[in-house]
Amino acid sequence: MPDRLGPPLVTPVFDRLALVGLGLIGSSLARVARSKHLARHIVAIDASETVRNRVTELGIADAVTGNVAEGVANADAVILCVPVGVCGVVAEAMRSGLKPGAIISDVGSVKGSIVAQVTPFVPDGVHFVPAHPVAGTEQSGPDAGFPTLFLNRWCILTPPEGQNAEAIAAIRAFWEGAGSMVEEMSPAHHDLVLAITSHLPHLIAYNIVGTAADLEAVTQSEVIKFSAGGFRDFTRIAASDPTMWRDVFLNNKDAVLEMLGRFTEDLSSLQRAIRYGDGEALFNHFTRTRAIRRSIIETGQDSAAPDFGRQPKANSDQ
Amino acid sequence: MPDRLGPPLVTPVFDRLALVGLGLIGSSLARVARSKHLARHIVAIDASETVRNRVTELGIADAVTGNVAEGVANADAVILCVPVGVCGVVAEAMRSGLKPGAIISDVGSVKGSIVAQVTPFVPDGVHFVPAHPVAGTEQSGPDAGFPTLFLNRWCILTPPEGQNAEAIAAIRAFWEGAGSMVEEMSPAHHDLVLAITSHLPHLIAYNIVGTAADLEAVTQSEVIKFSAGGFRDFTRIAASDPTMWRDVFLNNKDAVLEMLGRFTEDLSSLQRAIRYGDGEALFNHFTRTRAIRRSIIETGQDSAAPDFGRQPKANSDQ
Numbered sequence: 001m002p003d004r005l006g007p008p009l010v011t012p013v014f015d016r017l018a019l020v021g022l023g024l025i026g027s028s029l030a031r032v033a034r035s036k037h038l039a040r041h042i043v044a045i046d047a048s049e050t051v052r053n054r055v056t057e058l059g060i061a062d063a064v065t066g067n068v069a070e071g072v073a074n075a076d077a078v079i080l081c082v083p084v085g086v087c088g089v090v091a092e093a094m095r096s097g098l099k100p101g102a103i104i105s106d107v108g109s110v111k112g113s114i115v116a117q118v119t120p121f122v123p124d125g126v127h128f129v130p131a132h133p134v135a136g137t138e139q140s141g142p143d144a145g146f147p148t149l150f151l152n153r154w155c156i157l158t159p160p161e162g163q164n165a166e167a168i169a170a171i172r173a174f175w176e177g178a179g180s181m182v183e184e185m186s187p188a189h190h191d192l193v194l195a196i197t198s199h200l201p202h203l204i205a206y207n208i209v210g211t212a213a214d215l216e217a218v219t220q221s222e223v224i225k226f227s228a229g230g231f232r233d234f235t236r237i238a239a240s241d242p243t244m245w246r247d248v249f250l251n252n253k254d255a256v257l258e259m260l261g262r263f264t265e266d267l268s269s270l271q272r273a274i275r276y277g278d279g280e281a282l283f284n285h286f287t288r289t290r291a292i293r294r295s296i297i298e299t300g301q302d303s304a305a306p307d308f309g310r311q312p313k314a315n316s317d318q
Numbered sequence: 319m320p321d322r323l324g325p326p327l328v329t330p331v332f333d334r335l336a337l338v339g340l341g342l343i344g345s346s347l348a349r350v351a352r353s354k355h356l357a358r359h360i361v362a363i364d365a366s367e368t369v370r371n372r373v374t375e376l377g378i379a380d381a382v383t384g385n386v387a388e389g390v391a392n393a394d395a396v397i398l399c400v401p402v403g404v405c406g407v408v409a410e411a412m413r414s415g416l417k418p419g420a421i422i423s424d425v426g427s428v429k430g431s432i433v434a435q436v437t438p439f440v441p442d443g444v445h446f447v448p449a450h451p452v453a454g455t456e457q458s459g460p461d462a463g464f465p466t467l468f469l470n471r472w473c474i475l476t477p478p479e480g481q482n483a484e485a486i487a488a489i490r491a492f493w494e495g496a497g498s499m500v501e502e503m504s505p506a507h508h509d510l511v512l513a514i515t516s517h518l519p520h521l522i523a524y525n526i527v528g529t530a531a532d533l534e535a536v537t538q539s540e541v542i543k544f545s546a547g548g549f550r551d552f553t554r555i556a557a558s559d560p561t562m563w564r565d566v567f568l569n570n571k572d573a574v575l576e577m578l579g580r581f582t583e584d585l586s587s588l589q590r591a592i593r594y595g596d597g598e599a600l601f602n603h604f605t606r607t608r609a610i611r612r613s614i615i616e617t618g619q620d621s622a623a624p625d626f627g628r629q630p631k632a633n634s635d636q
Contacts, residue, residue: 085597109547134547137624138611144624154543183543193536196529198547204522205548207588209607211514211581218511224613225472225501229427229452229516230523230555232620237548239611242604249592249600260589263529264582270525271578274567279403282567286560289527293456293557295542302550306455306462308626 005179008037013174018043018075022055025107026081027145030060035147038177045071054142069097080106085247088117100125103167111158111187113251127167130158140241151179158187195255209238323497326355331492336361336393340373343425344399345463348378353465356495363389372460387415398424403565406435418443421485429476429505431569445485448476458559469497476505513573527556
């Protein structure tokens with residue numbers, strides 16, 4: 001696996017790229033689009049004046065505006081990088097500014113809901129290619145972005161049947177240019193896969209951190225001091241953006257509830273093994289989960305270093 | 319916070335130190351005891367011939383034996399670094415070899431059960447100072463150890479009331495020499511605190527990895543590919559040693575079941591908020607969990623780097 005981006009493209013994928021929402025993902029796209037020459041001209045569109053000023057200071061876009069219809073004018077591609085819950089509103093607002101042949105895409109963690117929200121506002125002759133880069137950190141805002149965020153990560157496209165092949169190819173080339181591997185699937189399957197690999201883990205992490213915060217018999221300071229026993233790992237993803245995650249759960253309800261039901265069933269079974277002292281059941285369960293970790297490391301989706309490499313000296317003798 | 323161990327002690331804490339069990343923790347103790355000069359002579363005791371041979375090859379102890387009663391002879395301190403479930407058996411086996419005035423300690427993740435198992439076998443004139451270093455990685459065995467494992471981590475002592483003050487002071491000095499901060503509490507309180515900061519997180523991690531492995535509609539290869547959405551974080555602690563963790567759950571049943579009950583209650587409440595589309599409840603919950611992460615970073619118990627620093631370029635522009 002390469003650990004850095006390759007050389008810039010000779011011919012950019014898009015002449016004019018508009019990014020709506022310059023948070024962690026949008027600002028990372030702006031940075032990699034420029035450093036890899038994926039677009040000749042980058043327009044940053046954000047509703048927040050604070051974000052716009054910061055993007056201007058950072059110098060990561062060629063133009064910055066708060067007016068979405070103006071910002072998308074003449075764009076070859078517009079990528080929505082806003083919370084899932086407002087994609088429909090933004091699609092409606094930008095509708096009048098889109099040029100014929102433009103491509104709309106997005107980066108949302110839920111696909112079924114976004115397809116339902118955005119599709120009614122896609123003008124004839126404009127192509128909608130929904131996308132989801134499975135990448136991120138627990139940080140938010142334009143300062144949190146960096147150009148290698150998507151390197152060696154997967155990006156899932158969920159184009160509607162019969163979508164323009166050139167539009168799909170262009171979005172694929174864009175993500176491959178950003179260092180990603182690309183896969184296509186249906187929105188419904190995407191939402192099921194992500195419910196287990198991303199949404200449920202976040203829900204559980206948010207939940208256990210809340211449980212710990214509410215204890216009466218254990219002080220908050222004890223929870224913090226002794227967090228290296230495992231708890232601290234959960235606090236990282238429980239520090240993710242609350243608006244983004246509220247919208248994910250509201251917009252992927254069925255798949256999340258399905259996975260949550262399975263999780264709770266399995267947890268009841270482990271609970272029962274603990275209550276009745278069934279060491280064999282516990283041992284067998286704890287043994288088979290090791291293989292998945294090994295595959296994740298072998299396929300380059302996580303570091304092989306112990307403790308995520310948090311202890312840089314873990315592999316040396318001093 | 320210092321990021322490396324200080325200079326070796328001029329006078330070692332113990333003349334002769336016996337370590338029983340040379341896995342991740344025991345072999346890390348052997349390494350730091352030598353590099354910091356915490357003991358003049360280190361005896362490694364392990365029931366496994368494979369481990370003994372490896373310890374000999376690594377050269378991290380002055381003597382290596384499979385006979386626990388012989389190994390502890392003349393030791394000033396004996397530290398049990400074996401799974402919680404066998405501490406009583408080992409204490410019984412070494413009983414005859416202990417010299418008067420010796421100190422027994424341990425590193426177990428559960429304290430109430432270990433006190434109950436070991437105390438009956440502590441000869442008169444021998445001091446038992448139970449200890450638990452809150453440190454570790456997901457790896458196991460003598461090769462996984464490293465001398466800075468305990469640096470800036472807490473070690474909890476749970477000495478019985480009226481225990482010899484010099485014995486407690488010696489164990490404290492030993493852990494401080496290994497780079498740890500030391501706190502004392504009762505075994506019962508320890509077991510409650512660790513149930514939430516360590517045992518429940520491991521149980522949940524083991525559980526979700528099992529749930530993911532059992533899905534029919536999502537393939538194992540999809541779970542692995544798209545694990546960067548959050549799931550991979552859980553696979554790390556779910557790769558921990560199965561024997562160790564089986565014993566933890568069997569020996570801290572009441573506290574784990576209590577914390578699990580609270581966790582499940584809280585999860586039901588989040589589940590209900592998702593089902594009924596209560597975005598405000600979700601948003602409020604997701605907001606208050608951020609503060610705990612901040613405190614963990616401020617107190618040096620985790621890295622401030624995004625994504626645990628797994629992406630070294632996260633803070634640079636290329």
